[in-house]
Amino acid sequence: MTLTATQAKPAPALLPRAGGLRGALSDLFWRKPKLLLLLMLLPPVLWLGIVYIGSLFALLLQSFFSIDEFSGLINRQFTLKTYGDLLQAANLDIILRTVTMAALVTLASAIIAFPIAYYAARYARGRWKALFYLGIMLPLWSSYLVKIYAWKLILAKEGILTWLLAKLHLLWLLDGWLSLPIVGGNSLSVSPTGTFIVFVYVWLPFMILPVQAALERVPGNLVEASSDLGASPGQTFRNVLFPLALPGIVAGSIFTFSLTLGDYIIPQIIGTSRLFIGQAVYSQQGTAGNIPLAAAFTVVPIVIMGFYLWGAKRMGAFDAL
Amino acid sequence: MTSAVSFQKVSRHFGSVRAVDMVDLDIVPGEFFAMLGPSGSGKTTCLRLIAGFEQPTSGSISIFGERAEGVPPYRRNVNTVFQDYALFPHLNVLDNVAYGLMVKGVGKLERQKAAEEALSLVRLPGYGARRPGQLSGGQRQRVALARALVNQPKVLLLDEPLGALDLKLRENMQEELKSLQKALGITFVFVTHDQGEALSMADRVAVFNDGRIMQIGTPEDIYQRPKTRFVADFVGSSNVLPPDFVQRYSGQHRWGSLRPESIRIGRAAKGDGVAARLVSTNYLGATTRLALDADGLRLHAIVPAGAKLPREGEAVMLTFNREHLHLMDEPA
Numbered sequence: 001m002t003l004t005a006t007q008a009k010p011a012p013a014l015l016p017r018a019g020g021l022r023g024a025l026s027d028l029f030w031r032k033p034k035l036l037l038l039l040m041l042l043p044p045v046l047w048l049g050i051v052y053i054g055s056l057f058a059l060l061l062q063s064f065f066s067i068d069e070f071s072g073l074i075n076r077q078f079t080l081k082t083y084g085d086l087l088q089a090a091n092l093d094i095i096l097r098t099v100t101m102a103a104l105v106t107l108a109s110a111i112i113a114f115p116i117a118y119y120a121a122r123y124a125r126g127r128w129k130a131l132f133y134l135g136i137m138l139p140l141w142s143s144y145l146v147k148i149y150a151w152k153l154i155l156a157k158e159g160i161l162t163w164l165l166a167k168l169h170l171l172w173l174l175d176g177w178l179s180l181p182i183v184g185g186n187s188l189s190v191s192p193t194g195t196f197i198v199f200v201y202v203w204l205p206f207m208i209l210p211v212q213a214a215l216e217r218v219p220g221n222l223v224e225a226s227s228d229l230g231a232s233p234g235q236t237f238r239n240v241l242f243p244l245a246l247p248g249i250v251a252g253s254i255f256t257f258s259l260t261l262g263d264y265i266i267p268q269i270i271g272t273s274r275l276f277i278g279q280a281v282y283s284q285q286g287t288a289g290n291i292p293l294a295a296a297f298t299v300v301p302i303v304i305m306g307f308y309l310w311g312a313k314r315m316g317a318f319d320a321l
Numbered sequence: 322m323t324s325a326v327s328f329q330k331v332s333r334h335f336g337s338v339r340a341v342d343m344v345d346l347d348i349v350p351g352e353f354f355a356m357l358g359p360s361g362s363g364k365t366t367c368l369r370l371i372a373g374f375e376q377p378t379s380g381s382i383s384i385f386g387e388r389a390e391g392v393p394p395y396r397r398n399v400n401t402v403f404q405d406y407a408l409f410p411h412l413n414v415l416d417n418v419a420y421g422l423m424v425k426g427v428g429k430l431e432r433q434k435a436a437e438e439a440l441s442l443v444r445l446p447g448y449g450a451r452r453p454g455q456l457s458g459g460q461r462q463r464v465a466l467a468r469a470l471v472n473q474p475k476v477l478l479l480d481e482p483l484g485a486l487d488l489k490l491r492e493n494m495q496e497e498l499k500s501l502q503k504a505l506g507i508t509f510v511f512v513t514h515d516q517g518e519a520l521s522m523a524d525r526v527a528v529f530n531d532g533r534i535m536q537i538g539t540p541e542d543i544y545q546r547p548k549t550r551f552v553a554d555f556v557g558s559s560n561v562l563p564p565d566f567v568q569r570y571s572g573q574h575r576w577g578s579l580r581p582e583s584i585r586i587g588r589a590a591k592g593d594g595v596a597a598r599l600v601s602t603n604y605l606g607a608t609t610r611l612a613l614d615a616d617g618l619r620l621h622a623i624v625p626a627g628a629k630l631p632r633e634g635e636a637v638m639l640t641f642n643r644e645h646l647h648l649m650d651e652p653a
Contacts, residue, residue, distance in 0.1 A: 224374055225407035227394040229421035229472065239424065243411045 060302075063295035072289055082292040086300075091280070095300055098277040101192070102260035105199040106207075106253045112200070113207040113252065114245070120208075121215035136205045144202070148269050151198045155188035155270065162187070185272060195271035199260050206255035214248025215241070250312045257308060261301040277301060323386040325350040325476055325508040326371055331380035333366050340366040342532035343380070348476075348510060350385070353502050355511045355519035357543075358529030359555065364512045367529075368478050371510060373397050385475055395424075400469035401478040405485065406461045408453035414440070414464050415449030421472040439467035442501070459490045466498075470505070479511045483518065495522055516556045520544060528552050545580075548650045553578035560584070560620050567648065576649045583645035584622035586611065586631070587638040594640040595620075599631050613639065 017023045029036040065074050066081045085091065120132045139147065153159050165171050178184040178191060185191030218241065226236040264278025275283070277297055284294035328346035332339065341363045348354045356364035369375040370382060373394035382389045384399065400421070408417050415436050416423070422432035433449075440446055443463035453461055462482060469477055479498075483491045499522050502509045513519050519526045520540040528535045528543060528551075536548045547553035550561045560579040567577035587594060597615035606626065613620045620639070624630070631637050 219405075219407065221403050221405065221407040222409060224372075224394070225401070225403060225409070226420070226424075228372055228374075228399075228401045229424065229468070230395050231420075231424040232395055235424045239420070240409060 059295050059298060061295075062291050063293075063299055065292045067290050067292055074291060082296045085293055086296045091297075094275050094277060094280050094297075097274060098261055098301075099304065101196065101199065101276065102257045104196060105203065105260045106256045108196070108200050109204050109207040109256045110211075110249050110253060113204060113211050114249075117208050117212035117215055117245075117248075118241075120212050121218075122220070136208055139201075140205055145265070147202065148198060148266055151194075151201065152189050152270055155194045155197065157187035157189075159187075159189070189270055190272060192271055192274075195267050198266050198270050199263070202266065203256040203259050206259065207249075207252035210251040210255075211245055211248040214245045214251070218244045247315065250315050254305075254309065254312060258301065258305050261304065322350065324348055324383070325352075325385060326510065327383045328367070328370075329381045329383075331367075331370065331377045331382055333363075333370060333375055334378045339532045341370065341377075344532075344534055346527065346534065346537070348508060349525075350508055351506050352524040353499065353509045353511065353522060355513060355523035355526045356529060357513055357516060357519040357526050357556070359514055362529040363532035364514075364527075364529045365480060366532075368401070368480055368510060368512050371476065372399055372401050372478055398472075398474055399476045399478060400472050400474040401480060402462075402465045402469050402482045404480045404482065406453075406465040408461055408464055408468070410453055412453075413449060414445075414451050414453065414456070417453065417464060418449075418468045418471055420468060435471055436467070439471040440464075442470065443467045444497075458485050459494070462486065462494065466501075470501075470507075474507065476508045476510060479509060481512055481514070483513075483515075491518075498522065520556070528556060530555070546647055547578050550576055550578075550649065550651055553647075553649065558621065562646070563618070566618065567646065570643060570646055571648060573648055576651050578647045578649055579620075579641060579645060581610065581621045581623040582608075583641050584613075584620065585640045586622060586624060586628075587640055588631075594638040597637055597639050599633055599635050599637055601633055602630060613637070615639065 017027060062074075063082055064078050064080070065076050066079045067073070068075050116132075120129065124132050154161055156162075162171070162174065165174050174188070177193065178187065183191065183193045183196075185193070188194040188197070222240055222244070223236055226240045227233075231239060262278050264276065264282045267276040268279055277300060281294045281297045284290045284297060324347040326346065326348040328344050331341060331344045331346075333341040344363070344367065346367070356367060358364045366375060370377055371384070371389075373389065373392060373396075377390060384397065389397065409420065412420065415433060418436035418439050419427075419432040422435060427435070437446070437449065440448060443466050445460060445463050445467065448456070448460070448464070453464065456464065462485075465482070482498075483494050486494060495518060498509070498511075511519070511523065520543070523540060525537060526540055526543050527537045530551050536543060536552045538546075543552060543556050547556060547559065553559040553561050557580065560581060562577035562579055564574045564576055568574045571577065586599075595615045597613040597620065600612040600614050600619075603610040603612070604626075605623075608623045609626055609628070609630065611622045611624065611630070613622060622639070
């Protein structure tokens with residue numbers, strides 16, 4: 001019994017509270033964990049609520065005002081006149097162009113991302129996996145503007161792509177494509193095709209990562225089970241892999257779709273002079289000084305994304321985030 | 322008669338690891354065949370070789386007389402019940418069971434009818450609309466079984482299908498699997514590390530160790546007449562006796578095996594037998610397992626519960642019927 005011999009008196013079953021305010025607070029937070037949570041969440045919630053959402057609502061409110069066409073002053077009375085302006089053919093054209101571009105970029109990103117994500121989720125291990133993440137993330141660490149200007153050089157008539165195609169005697173292919181209506185132009189860097197390529201390049205990582213996360217969660221033996229039950233690789237893809245990766249694809253498409261809807265820099269630097277929603281907002285609130293119409297334009301992607309997210313939620317897309 | 326599955330000198334190496342090494346194997350059509358061994362012994366790799374998930378590094382595999390190397394899993398009329406069932410989480414139970422028929426192009430009504438029948442066969446009628454996530458482990462196991470059986474495979478492969486079930490359920494499923502196999506007449510190949518399971522269910526057992534088959538035989542062969550020390554020890558934890566010890570009782574200088582239930586415990590210094598000391602007792606319910614020390618040799622004995630036992634540390638005299646001492650082939 002050396003243990004009791006060395007102790008003057010037996011240790012108490014309950015230890016005394018640490019002294020001062022700190023001890024009292026620790027005990028209080030332990031008894032009421034929700035209080036601690038509230039205190040931790042209050043600053044970010046206030047920031048989100050007031051600065052972020054609040055300013056957004058202030059902007060949306062502007063869309064229900066109208067602009068006096070003679071004085072250029074904002075008439076602060078509730079009206080739907082600005083939304084009427086939004087529905088003019090020229091503005092609808094901008095909306096349609098942007099939504100079509102966003103949809104095509106999303107589709108192309110999904111098609112390109114799937115094999116990459118599949119490889120990363122199924123086959124890449126250790127060093128290769130690290131290399132995969134580095135390859136996906138590295139472009140995200142460099143400046144967005146630098147990347148876009150780099151693409152402008154790549155896609156220019158004097159650029160490396162034209163040079164490469166000329167070396168391969170495939171210039172006729174490029175010229176044929178550029179002579180097509182709608183997608184074509186003088187060179188790739190001033191054609192909608194160029195805008196599309198750069199959009200896909202810039203947003204692709206946002207598609208690859210959620211698809212990879214979704215595929216990572218598909219147990220490998222499901223693929224084996226499908227094969228075991230007589231499904232060819234194509235059937236396994238359609239019946240097992242694709243349905244299980246779909247939430248990830250939808251999650252990724254939320255990024256690619258909404259980012260394309262709102263971007264105004266890429267179409268300004270690469271592509272035709274025809275406007276996209278982001279550019280319309282930029283010019284309406286800037287040079288034109290028509291804040292109400294700019295606000296109304298802003299509402300368009302918000303509404304589209306609202307419907308999109310509602311549909312995505314029903315497909316279980318947020319389980320993969 | 323052609324074998325259901327035949328391995329000729331089959332090896333499967335992963336780099337320098339010989340998962341399966343020169344295995345010869347013939348599985349008779351309609352039999353319940355168990356592959357028994359510790360984890361990493363190559364039994365699951367053998368199963369995967371039959372299913373087609375793995376290809377042999379060398380040797381040849383035939384299924385009902387047809388060469389199977391290079392044939393992908395989806396062109397083999399062989400189905401697998403996976404260890405963790407591998408049910409498709411996005412499909413309901415009925416679509417899971419009907420999956421094999423669906424990919425073969427069987428019409429919707431016909432395949433749903435067949436799937437319903439398969440579910441009745443595994444005693445889960447009316448569960449078709451549920452999701453796999455809503456089922457218990459035992460029910461999932463049955464769905465996996467129905468999903469395989471609905472395809473009427475020539476060989477059904479089962480990869481430790483009972484491993485995740487609790488004891489009571491496992492015992493029920495053992496009986497059910499065995500009667501199902503008898504009724505259907507399909508060749509079952511069953512992988513397990515549980516020797517009790519292998520002995521109670523299989524018509525024949527192959528004992529694996531280090532990628533090789535140590536012994537193939539009926540459960541009785543394997544249990545009563547182990548050929549090597551490994552088999553004696555792994556199947557039923559027999560007492561493995563060194564050649565010098567065996568020579569005293571049988572006159573032959575060979576390794577011996579003595580089942581723990583064959584040892585009788587007597588009072589010390591009475592009659593002729595093996596003098597030993599009782600080290601510890603382990604109460605197991607129906608029986609009690611005794612650890613004994615016979616002059617440095619550790620032995621185990623199993624006696625029925627309720628027998629009067631000496632105290633731990635006491636000297637005892639062990640006796641056994643000479644016929645029960647089995648001599649093994651393994652060189653001394």
